[in-house]
Amino acid sequence: MTARRPQRARDPEARRAALASAAMEVIAECGVGRTTHRAVAARAGLPLGATTYYFPTLDDLIAAGLRHALDTMRADMQAWDVRLRAAPDMPEALTTLVQEYLTDRRQVRLEYELFVAAARDTTLRPIAEAWMAGLPAIVEDTYGHEAAHDICALLDGVILQAMVTGSELDAPRLTAALRKLTSSRPFVRGTP
Amino acid sequence: MTARRPQRARDPEARRAALASAAMEVIAECGVGRTTHRAVAARAGLPLGATTYYFPTLDDLIAAGLRHALDTMRADMQAWDVRLRAAPDMPEALTTLVQEYLTDRRQVRLEYELFVAAARDTTLRPIAEAWMAGLPAIVEDTYGHEAAHDICALLDGVILQAMVTGSELDAPRLTAALRKLTSSRPFVRGTP
DNA sequence: ATCGTACTTGTACATCCGTACAAGAAAAGA
DNA sequence: TCTTTTCTTGTACGGATGTACAAGTACGAT
Numbered sequence: 408m409t410a411r412r413p414q415r416a417r418d419p420e421a422r423r424a425a426l427a428s429a430a431m432e433v434i435a436e437c438g439v440g441r442t443t444h445r446a447v448a449a450r451a452g453l454p455l456g457a458t459t460y461y462f463p464t465l466d467d468l469i470a471a472g473l474r475h476a477l478d479t480m481r482a483d484m485q486a487w488d489v490r491l492r493a494a495p496d497m498p499e500a501l502t503t504l505v506q507e508y509l510t511d512r513r514q515v516r517l518e519y520e521l522f523v524a525a526a527r528d529t530t531l532r533p534i535a536e537a538w539m540a541g542l543p544a545i546v547e548d549t550y551g552h553e554a555a556h557d558i559c560a561l562l563d564g565v566i567l568q569a570m571v572t573g574s575e576l577d578a579p580r581l582t583a584a585l586r587k588l589t590s591s592r593p594f595v596r597g598t599p
Numbered sequence: 600m601t602a603r604r605p606q607r608a609r610d611p612e613a614r615r616a617a618l619a620s621a622a623m624e625v626i627a628e629c630g631v632g633r634t635t636h637r638a639v640a641a642r643a644g645l646p647l648g649a650t651t652y653y654f655p656t657l658d659d660l661i662a663a664g665l666r667h668a669l670d671t672m673r674a675d676m677q678a679w680d681v682r683l684r685a686a687p688d689m690p691e692a693l694t695t696l697v698q699e700y701l702t703d704r705r706q707v708r709l710e711y712e713l714f715v716a717a718a719r720d721t722t723l724r725p726i727a728e729a730w731m732a733g734l735p736a737i738v739e740d741t742y743g744h745e746a747a748h749d750i751c752a753l754l755d756g757v758i759l760q761a762m763v764t765g766s767e768l769d770a771p772r773l774t775a776a777l778r779k780l781t782s783s784r785p786f787v788r789g790t791p
Numbered sequence: 792a793t794c795g796t797a798c799t800t801g802t803a804c805a806t807c808c809g810t811a812c813a814a815g816a817a818a819a820g821a
Numbered sequence: 822t823c824t825t826t827t828c829t830t831g832t833a834c835g836g837a838t839g840t841a842c843a844a845g846t847a848c849g850a851t
Contacts, residue, residue, distance in 0.1 A: 414799050414846055422798090438719060440632015443838065454800050459840060512718070519715045526708050526762045527630060535763045556760070557776040563759050564752030570718045571727045584749040588779050606816055606829050614828090636809065646830050651810060792851100799846070808837070816829075821822090 412454075423461050423471075425451050430472025431479075435517040439524045442469055466530070473521050473534050480518075484541045491545055498585035501546075502578050505562055515570045539563075550589055558588055604646075615653050615663075617643050622664025623671075627709040631716045634661055658722070665713050665726050672710075676733045683737055690777035693738075694770050697754055707762045731755075742781055750780055 429451035433442045444458045447468060451457075462468035487504055494500030509515060518538065525535030542562070546555040561584060569576055621643035625634050636650045639660060643649075654660040679696055686692030701707060710730065717727030734754070738747040753776060761768055 411845080412800065417798060417847060419798070438630075438632045438715070440630045440634075442632075444840085445838075456800060456802090456842090457798095460798075463840090465839065516715065516718050519711065519718070522759060522763050523630070523708065523711045523715055526704070526711070526765075529765070532763065532765070539760060539763060553772055557753070557772065557779075560756030560760055560776075561749070561753045561780075562756065564754065564756035567714060567755050567759065568731060568748070568752055571714050571724065571731060573718075573721070573724070580745055580749065584752075584780060587782055588753075588776060590779055590782065603815085604830065609817065609828060611828070635807085637807080648812090648830060648832090649828095652828075655810090657809065794851080795849095797846105797848085800844085801842100802844100803842080804840090806838080806840105808835105810834090812831100812833080814830085814832105817827085819824100819826075821824075 419461075422453070422457065424475070426453065426458060426461055426468070427471040427475035429453075430468050431476045431517070434469065434472050434476075434520060435513045439469055439520055442472070444468065447472075466528075469524075470531060470534070473524070473531060476517055476521065477534050477538055480514075480538060481541060484545070487542075488545050492548075497546075497549055498582045498589060501558070501562065501585055502576075502582045505566060505581060506576050506578060509566065509569050509576055512570065512573075515566060519567065519570065554589065558585065561585070561588060611653075614645070614649065616667070618645065618650060618653055618660070619663040619667035621645075622660050623668045623709065626661065626664050626668075626712060627705045631661055631712055634664070636660065639664075658720075661716075662723060662726070665716070665723060668709055668713065669726050669730055672706075672730060673733060676737070679734075680737050684740075689738075689741055690774045690781060693750070693754065693777055694768075694774045697758060697773060698768050698770055701758065701761050701768055704762065704765075707758060711759065711762065746781065750777065753777070753780060 426447060430442065430447045433446045433450055437446065442465075444465060445455055448455045448458050458468055462471055491497070491500050491504070521531070521535050521538060525531040539559070543552075543555040543559045546558055549555075550558060565576065565581055568574075618639060622634065622639045625638045625642055629638065634657075636657060637647055640647045640650050650660055654663055683689070683692050683696070713723070713727050713730060717723040731751070735744075735747045735751045738750055741747075742750060754773075757768065757773055760766075
Protein backbone atom coordinates (compact mmCIF):
# COMPACT_ATOMS: atom_id res chain seq x y z
CA MET A 408 0.00 0.00 0.00
CA THR A 409 2.67 2.43 1.02
CA ALA A 410 4.05 3.05 -2.43
CA ARG A 411 7.74 3.81 -2.36
CA ARG A 412 8.81 6.77 -4.43
CA PRO A 413 10.72 5.67 -7.54
CA GLN A 414 14.34 6.67 -7.28
CA ARG A 415 15.41 9.77 -9.13
CA ALA A 416 18.28 10.00 -11.58
CA ARG A 417 21.50 10.07 -9.59
CA ASP A 418 23.65 13.12 -9.42
CA PRO A 419 25.45 13.21 -6.10
CA GLU A 420 27.26 16.46 -6.75
CA ALA A 421 24.04 18.28 -7.63
CA ARG A 422 22.33 16.81 -4.59
CA ARG A 423 25.07 17.94 -2.29
CA ALA A 424 24.80 21.43 -3.77
CA ALA A 425 21.01 21.44 -3.54
CA LEU A 426 21.21 20.51 0.12
CA ALA A 427 23.79 23.19 0.82
CA SER A 428 21.63 25.73 -0.96
CA ALA A 429 18.54 24.65 0.95
CA ALA A 430 20.49 24.81 4.19
CA MET A 431 21.51 28.35 3.33
CA GLU A 432 17.90 29.36 2.81
CA VAL A 433 16.73 27.77 6.03
CA ILE A 434 19.52 29.45 7.97
CA ALA A 435 18.58 32.80 6.46
CA GLU A 436 14.96 32.36 7.45
CA CYS A 437 15.11 30.52 10.75
CA GLY A 438 18.62 31.21 11.97
CA VAL A 439 21.43 28.79 12.65
CA GLY A 440 19.97 27.72 15.97
CA ARG A 441 16.65 26.70 14.51
CA THR A 442 17.96 25.00 11.44
CA THR A 443 17.06 21.31 11.36
CA HIS A 444 17.71 18.36 9.08
CA ARG A 445 14.04 18.09 8.35
CA ALA A 446 13.56 21.72 7.43
CA VAL A 447 16.48 21.55 5.02
CA ALA A 448 15.27 18.30 3.50
CA ALA A 449 11.78 19.69 3.02
CA ARG A 450 13.14 22.86 1.46
CA ALA A 451 15.26 20.84 -0.95
CA GLY A 452 12.39 18.47 -1.70
CA LEU A 453 14.50 15.50 -0.64
CA PRO A 454 14.01 12.78 1.93
CA LEU A 455 15.39 13.25 5.41
CA GLY A 456 17.98 10.53 4.93
CA ALA A 457 19.65 12.48 2.15
CA THR A 458 20.78 15.15 4.55
CA THR A 459 22.56 12.78 6.89
CA TYR A 460 24.02 10.80 4.00
CA TYR A 461 25.83 13.83 2.58
CA PHE A 462 26.39 15.66 5.83
CA PRO A 463 26.94 13.31 8.75
CA THR A 464 26.03 15.78 11.47
CA LEU A 465 23.87 18.87 11.72
CA ASP A 466 26.93 21.02 12.20
CA ASP A 467 28.29 19.77 8.88
CA LEU A 468 25.04 20.64 7.17
CA ILE A 469 25.00 24.13 8.63
CA ALA A 470 28.63 24.69 7.74
CA ALA A 471 27.87 23.60 4.18
CA GLY A 472 25.01 26.06 4.02
CA LEU A 473 27.18 28.90 5.23
CA ARG A 474 29.99 27.94 2.86
CA HIS A 475 27.49 27.95 0.03
CA ALA A 476 26.43 31.44 1.06
CA LEU A 477 30.04 32.51 1.00
CA ASP A 478 30.50 31.14 -2.50
CA THR A 479 27.48 32.93 -3.94
CA MET A 480 28.52 36.14 -2.20
CA ARG A 481 31.95 35.86 -3.75
CA ALA A 482 30.41 35.66 -7.19
CA ASP A 483 28.48 38.86 -6.54
CA MET A 484 31.59 40.45 -5.18
CA GLN A 485 33.49 39.81 -8.38
CA ALA A 486 30.93 41.82 -10.28
CA TRP A 487 31.37 44.58 -7.74
CA ASP A 488 35.11 44.39 -8.12
CA VAL A 489 34.72 45.43 -11.74
CA ARG A 490 32.19 48.16 -10.97
CA LEU A 491 34.24 49.65 -8.16
CA ARG A 492 37.45 49.78 -10.12
CA ALA A 493 35.68 51.56 -12.95
CA ALA A 494 33.89 53.98 -10.65
CA PRO A 495 34.90 57.62 -10.97
CA ASP A 496 33.93 58.38 -7.38
CA MET A 497 34.64 55.66 -4.85
CA PRO A 498 32.55 56.95 -1.91
CA GLU A 499 29.51 57.24 -4.12
CA ALA A 500 30.12 53.84 -5.65
CA LEU A 501 30.44 52.26 -2.22
CA THR A 502 27.23 53.95 -1.14
CA THR A 503 25.29 52.48 -4.04
CA LEU A 504 26.88 49.13 -3.29
CA VAL A 505 25.49 49.25 0.22
CA GLN A 506 22.17 50.46 -1.10
CA GLU A 507 21.88 47.58 -3.51
CA TYR A 508 23.07 45.14 -0.89
CA LEU A 509 20.33 46.27 1.47
CA THR A 510 17.77 45.39 -1.18
CA ASP A 511 17.90 41.76 -0.10
CA ARG A 512 17.37 41.81 3.64
CA ARG A 513 17.35 38.06 3.86
CA GLN A 514 20.90 38.04 2.56
CA VAL A 515 21.88 40.67 5.11
CA ARG A 516 20.43 38.63 7.93
CA LEU A 517 22.29 35.60 6.65
CA GLU A 518 25.56 37.51 6.75
CA TYR A 519 25.18 38.56 10.35
CA GLU A 520 23.85 35.17 11.27
CA LEU A 521 27.15 33.81 10.00
CA PHE A 522 29.11 36.35 11.98
CA VAL A 523 27.40 35.55 15.25
CA ALA A 524 27.69 31.83 14.62
CA ALA A 525 31.40 32.21 13.88
CA ALA A 526 31.88 34.19 17.06
CA ARG A 527 30.44 31.27 18.98
CA ASP A 528 31.94 28.41 17.00
CA THR A 529 35.57 28.75 15.97
CA THR A 530 35.09 26.11 13.29
CA LEU A 531 33.07 28.63 11.29
CA ARG A 532 35.59 31.44 11.60
CA PRO A 533 37.42 30.77 8.34
CA ILE A 534 34.13 31.17 6.49
CA ALA A 535 33.25 34.38 8.28
CA GLU A 536 36.75 35.79 7.89
CA ALA A 537 36.72 35.02 4.19
CA TRP A 538 33.40 36.83 3.96
CA MET A 539 34.68 39.86 5.78
CA ALA A 540 37.87 39.95 3.71
CA GLY A 541 36.03 40.17 0.42
CA LEU A 542 35.32 43.86 0.18
CA PRO A 543 38.50 45.12 1.86
CA ALA A 544 40.53 43.20 -0.73
CA ILE A 545 38.96 45.37 -3.40
CA VAL A 546 39.03 48.69 -1.60
CA GLU A 547 42.60 48.07 -0.48
CA ASP A 548 44.01 48.82 -3.91
CA THR A 549 42.64 52.34 -3.76
CA TYR A 550 43.01 53.30 -0.14
CA GLY A 551 45.57 50.92 1.29
CA HIS A 552 45.23 48.12 3.79
CA GLU A 553 44.41 50.05 6.93
CA ALA A 554 42.02 52.58 5.49
CA ALA A 555 40.25 49.81 3.61
CA HIS A 556 39.47 48.01 6.83
CA ASP A 557 38.21 51.19 8.43
CA ILE A 558 35.96 51.84 5.48
CA CYS A 559 34.56 48.35 5.59
CA ALA A 560 34.00 48.61 9.33
CA LEU A 561 31.92 51.70 8.71
CA LEU A 562 29.95 49.94 6.00
CA ASP A 563 29.36 46.93 8.22
CA GLY A 564 28.10 49.20 10.96
CA VAL A 565 25.80 51.10 8.64
CA ILE A 566 24.42 47.87 7.21
CA LEU A 567 23.89 46.57 10.71
CA GLN A 568 21.90 49.64 11.70
CA ALA A 569 19.73 49.36 8.63
CA MET A 570 19.18 45.67 9.26
CA VAL A 571 18.11 46.13 12.85
CA THR A 572 15.83 49.08 12.28
CA GLY A 573 14.57 47.82 8.94
CA SER A 574 15.01 51.33 7.63
CA GLU A 575 16.39 52.63 4.39
CA LEU A 576 19.93 53.81 3.97
CA ASP A 577 20.72 57.51 4.36
CA ALA A 578 22.84 57.59 1.24
CA PRO A 579 24.11 61.17 1.31
CA ARG A 580 25.24 60.82 4.89
CA LEU A 581 27.13 57.62 4.17
CA THR A 582 28.84 59.19 1.18
CA ALA A 583 29.84 62.15 3.31
CA ALA A 584 31.16 59.91 6.05
CA LEU A 585 33.15 57.92 3.51
CA ARG A 586 34.67 61.10 2.17
CA LYS A 587 35.82 62.05 5.63
CA LEU A 588 37.21 58.60 6.27
CA THR A 589 39.11 58.56 3.01
CA SER A 590 40.59 62.00 3.47
CA SER A 591 44.35 61.93 3.88
CA ARG A 592 44.58 63.85 7.12
CA PRO A 593 42.23 64.54 9.96
CA PHE A 594 41.01 67.98 10.86
CA VAL A 595 40.72 69.25 14.35
CA ARG A 596 37.33 70.69 15.10
CA GLY A 597 37.24 74.42 14.62
CA THR A 598 40.53 74.96 12.85
CA PRO A 599 40.00 76.13 9.27
CA MET B 600 10.04 7.98 48.35
CA THR B 601 10.25 10.84 45.89
CA ALA B 602 10.71 13.59 48.43
CA ARG B 603 9.31 16.87 47.28
CA ARG B 604 11.60 19.85 47.68
CA PRO B 605 10.32 22.17 50.43
CA GLN B 606 9.10 25.44 48.99
CA ARG B 607 11.47 28.37 49.14
CA ALA B 608 10.64 31.77 50.57
CA ARG B 609 8.50 33.61 48.06
CA ASP B 610 9.79 36.60 46.18
CA PRO B 611 8.10 36.76 42.80
CA GLU B 612 9.92 39.86 41.68
CA ALA B 613 13.32 38.37 42.43
CA ARG B 614 12.36 35.15 40.73
CA ARG B 615 11.26 36.94 37.61
CA ALA B 616 14.57 38.81 37.57
CA ALA B 617 16.58 35.64 38.20
CA LEU B 618 14.86 33.95 35.28
CA ALA B 619 15.46 36.90 33.01
CA SER B 620 19.11 36.97 34.04
CA ALA B 621 19.47 33.24 33.46
CA ALA B 622 17.78 33.60 30.09
CA MET B 623 20.28 36.30 29.20
CA GLU B 624 23.18 34.01 30.03
CA VAL B 625 21.79 31.09 28.09
CA ILE B 626 21.17 33.31 25.08
CA ALA B 627 24.74 34.59 25.28
CA GLU B 628 26.13 31.08 25.37
CA CYS B 629 23.79 29.10 23.14
CA GLY B 630 22.16 31.74 21.01
CA VAL B 631 18.51 32.70 20.77
CA GLY B 632 17.68 29.73 18.58
CA ARG B 633 19.00 27.18 21.03
CA THR B 634 17.60 28.74 24.15
CA THR B 635 15.13 26.46 25.90
CA HIS B 636 12.96 26.62 28.97
CA ARG B 637 14.92 23.80 30.53
CA ALA B 638 18.31 25.37 30.00
CA VAL B 639 17.13 28.61 31.56
CA ALA B 640 15.52 26.84 34.50
CA ALA B 641 18.67 24.80 35.13
CA ARG B 642 20.84 27.89 34.92
CA ALA B 643 18.62 29.69 37.42
CA GLY B 644 18.44 26.66 39.69
CA LEU B 645 14.67 26.67 39.48
CA PRO B 646 12.13 24.07 38.43
CA LEU B 647 10.95 24.00 34.85
CA GLY B 648 7.46 25.13 35.78
CA ALA B 649 8.76 28.42 37.10
CA THR B 650 9.74 29.52 33.62
CA THR B 651 6.32 29.02 32.14
CA TYR B 652 4.62 30.50 35.17
CA TYR B 653 6.38 33.84 34.81
CA PHE B 654 6.80 33.79 31.04
CA PRO B 655 3.92 32.05 29.29
CA THR B 656 5.78 31.29 26.09
CA LEU B 657 9.38 30.76 25.08
CA ASP B 658 9.34 33.98 23.11
CA ASP B 659 8.37 35.86 26.25
CA LEU B 660 11.25 34.29 28.14
CA ILE B 661 13.73 35.19 25.44
CA ALA B 662 12.41 38.73 25.19
CA ALA B 663 12.77 39.06 28.95
CA GLY B 664 16.37 37.86 28.74
CA LEU B 665 17.17 40.38 26.05
CA ARG B 666 15.42 43.16 27.90
CA HIS B 667 17.44 42.28 30.97
CA ALA B 668 20.59 42.52 28.88
CA LEU B 669 19.50 45.93 27.70
CA ASP B 670 18.96 47.09 31.27
CA THR B 671 22.38 46.02 32.48
CA MET B 672 23.97 47.55 29.42
CA ARG B 673 22.24 50.84 30.14
CA ALA B 674 23.70 50.88 33.63
CA ASP B 675 27.20 50.45 32.18
CA MET B 676 26.44 53.12 29.65
CA GLN B 677 25.62 55.64 32.33
CA ALA B 678 29.08 55.23 33.78
CA TRP B 679 30.48 55.76 30.31
CA ASP B 680 28.36 58.84 29.90
CA VAL B 681 30.24 60.42 32.79
CA ARG B 682 33.65 59.28 31.56
CA LEU B 683 33.08 60.44 28.01
CA ARG B 684 31.87 63.88 28.98
CA ALA B 685 34.91 64.35 31.18
CA ALA B 686 37.32 63.03 28.56
CA PRO B 687 39.79 65.57 27.14
CA ASP B 688 40.11 63.67 23.87
CA MET B 689 36.94 62.05 22.57
CA PRO B 690 38.46 59.75 19.91
CA GLU B 691 40.85 58.29 22.44
CA ALA B 692 38.14 57.94 25.03
CA LEU B 693 35.91 56.12 22.55
CA THR B 694 38.77 53.83 21.64
CA THR B 695 39.30 52.80 25.23
CA LEU B 696 35.56 52.33 25.55
CA VAL B 697 35.64 49.84 22.70
CA GLN B 698 38.74 48.22 24.13
CA GLU B 699 37.10 47.71 27.49
CA TYR B 700 33.89 46.56 25.88
CA LEU B 701 35.76 43.89 23.95
CA THR B 702 37.05 42.50 27.22
CA ASP B 703 33.81 40.59 27.69
CA ARG B 704 33.30 38.68 24.47
CA ARG B 705 30.22 36.96 25.77
CA GLN B 706 28.58 40.32 26.14
CA VAL B 707 29.57 41.24 22.60
CA ARG B 708 28.08 38.03 21.24
CA LEU B 709 24.93 38.75 23.17
CA GLU B 710 24.65 42.17 21.59
CA TYR B 711 24.88 40.90 18.06
CA GLU B 712 22.67 37.97 18.89
CA LEU B 713 20.06 40.55 19.83
CA PHE B 714 20.57 42.45 16.61
CA VAL B 715 20.13 39.40 14.41
CA ALA B 716 17.11 38.28 16.41
CA ALA B 717 15.57 41.73 16.08
CA ALA B 718 16.17 41.69 12.36
CA ARG B 719 14.15 38.50 12.16
CA ASP B 720 11.50 39.29 14.73
CA THR B 721 10.03 42.77 14.70
CA THR B 722 8.76 42.31 18.25
CA LEU B 723 12.35 42.58 19.45
CA ARG B 724 13.17 45.69 17.49
CA PRO B 725 12.39 48.20 20.23
CA ILE B 726 14.93 46.44 22.45
CA ALA B 727 17.58 46.41 19.76
CA GLU B 728 16.89 50.00 18.78
CA ALA B 729 17.14 51.12 22.38
CA TRP B 730 20.46 49.31 22.59
CA MET B 731 21.78 50.95 19.47
CA ALA B 732 20.59 54.37 20.54
CA GLY B 733 22.51 54.31 23.80
CA LEU B 734 25.93 55.44 22.67
CA PRO B 735 24.80 57.89 19.97
CA ALA B 736 22.77 59.72 22.58
CA ILE B 737 25.97 60.48 24.45
CA VAL B 738 28.19 61.25 21.49
CA GLU B 739 25.50 63.41 19.94
CA ASP B 740 26.11 66.25 22.38
CA THR B 741 29.66 66.61 21.14
CA TYR B 742 29.41 65.88 17.45
CA GLY B 743 25.77 66.35 16.57
CA HIS B 744 23.13 63.87 15.55
CA GLU B 745 24.42 62.77 12.18
CA ALA B 746 28.10 62.52 12.96
CA ALA B 747 27.26 60.63 16.14
CA HIS B 748 25.50 57.95 14.17
CA ASP B 749 28.39 57.66 11.76
CA ILE B 750 30.82 57.30 14.62
CA CYS B 751 28.74 54.63 16.24
CA ALA B 752 28.40 52.78 12.97
CA LEU B 753 32.17 52.69 12.73
CA LEU B 754 32.45 51.43 16.29
CA ASP B 755 29.82 48.76 15.66
CA GLY B 756 31.73 47.62 12.60
CA VAL B 757 35.04 47.53 14.42
CA ILE B 758 33.53 45.58 17.28
CA LEU B 759 31.97 43.18 14.81
CA GLN B 760 35.30 42.53 13.15
CA ALA B 761 36.96 41.87 16.48
CA MET B 762 34.15 39.58 17.54
CA VAL B 763 34.30 37.47 14.39
CA THR B 764 38.06 37.13 14.24
CA GLY B 765 38.48 36.93 17.99
CA SER B 766 41.38 39.33 17.65
CA GLU B 767 42.38 42.30 19.71
CA LEU B 768 41.51 45.84 18.78
CA ASP B 769 43.97 47.93 16.80
CA ALA B 770 43.57 50.93 19.06
CA PRO B 771 45.75 53.49 17.28
CA ARG B 772 44.03 52.78 13.98
CA LEU B 773 40.59 53.21 15.47
CA THR B 774 41.59 56.47 17.11
CA ALA B 775 42.95 57.71 13.82
CA ALA B 776 39.80 56.69 11.97
CA LEU B 777 37.68 58.45 14.57
CA ARG B 778 39.71 61.60 14.13
CA LYS B 779 39.07 61.55 10.43
CA LEU B 780 35.40 60.92 10.93
CA THR B 781 35.05 63.75 13.43
CA SER B 782 36.91 66.25 11.30
CA SER B 783 34.73 69.09 10.13
CA ARG B 784 35.43 68.81 6.42
CA PRO B 785 36.63 66.08 4.14
CA PHE B 786 39.89 66.22 2.29
CA VAL B 787 40.37 65.09 -1.24
CA ARG B 788 43.20 62.64 -1.62
CA GLY B 789 46.46 64.31 -2.63
CA THR B 790 45.49 67.93 -2.08
CA PRO B 791 47.49 69.39 0.79
C1' DA C 792 25.09 -10.47 -17.68
C1' DT C 793 26.33 -10.09 -13.01
C1' DC C 794 28.33 -8.16 -9.37
C1' DG C 795 29.62 -4.71 -6.11
C1' DT C 796 29.54 -0.26 -4.80
C1' DA C 797 27.35 3.98 -4.17
C1' DC C 798 23.33 6.12 -3.68
C1' DT C 799 18.09 6.52 -2.50
C1' DT C 800 14.25 6.19 0.45
C1' DG C 801 11.53 5.28 4.42
C1' DT C 802 11.34 4.23 9.02
C1' DA C 803 12.83 3.52 13.88
C1' DC C 804 14.36 5.15 18.30
C1' DA C 805 15.89 7.50 22.18
C1' DT C 806 15.93 12.06 23.64
C1' DC C 807 14.52 16.64 24.12
C1' DC C 808 11.12 20.20 23.37
C1' DG C 809 7.07 23.60 24.60
C1' DT C 810 3.37 23.76 27.21
C1' DA C 811 -0.39 22.15 30.31
C1' DC C 812 -1.68 20.91 34.64
C1' DA C 813 -2.43 18.67 39.27
C1' DA C 814 -1.17 18.89 44.00
C1' DG C 815 0.29 21.43 47.57
C1' DA C 816 2.10 25.29 50.48
C1' DA C 817 2.52 30.10 51.54
C1' DA C 818 0.55 34.62 51.92
C1' DA C 819 -3.33 37.70 52.14
C1' DG C 820 -8.11 38.84 53.27
C1' DA C 821 -12.26 38.01 55.84
C1' DT D 822 -9.94 31.41 62.18
C1' DC D 823 -11.18 29.89 57.66
C1' DT D 824 -11.07 31.01 52.70
C1' DT D 825 -9.25 32.64 48.64
C1' DT D 826 -5.60 33.82 45.95
C1' DT D 827 -0.97 33.42 44.52
C1' DC D 828 3.00 31.04 44.00
C1' DT D 829 5.93 26.46 44.06
C1' DT D 830 7.05 22.05 42.43
C1' DG D 831 6.84 17.85 39.88
C1' DT D 832 5.04 15.37 36.26
C1' DA D 833 2.64 14.38 31.90
C1' DC D 834 1.96 14.49 26.95
C1' DG D 835 2.02 15.06 22.10
C1' DG D 836 5.25 16.32 18.95
C1' DA D 837 9.88 17.48 16.95
C1' DT D 838 14.73 16.39 16.79
C1' DG D 839 19.42 14.11 15.64
C1' DT D 840 21.01 10.14 14.08
C1' DA D 841 21.12 5.13 12.84
C1' DC D 842 19.83 1.80 9.76
C1' DA D 843 17.37 -1.68 6.76
C1' DA D 844 15.74 -2.37 2.30
C1' DG D 845 16.04 -1.44 -2.25
C1' DT D 846 17.70 0.48 -6.74
C1' DA D 847 20.84 2.70 -10.20
C1' DC D 848 25.06 2.32 -12.40
C1' DG D 849 29.95 1.50 -13.45
C1' DA D 850 33.25 -2.26 -13.64
C1' DT D 851 34.06 -6.69 -15.17
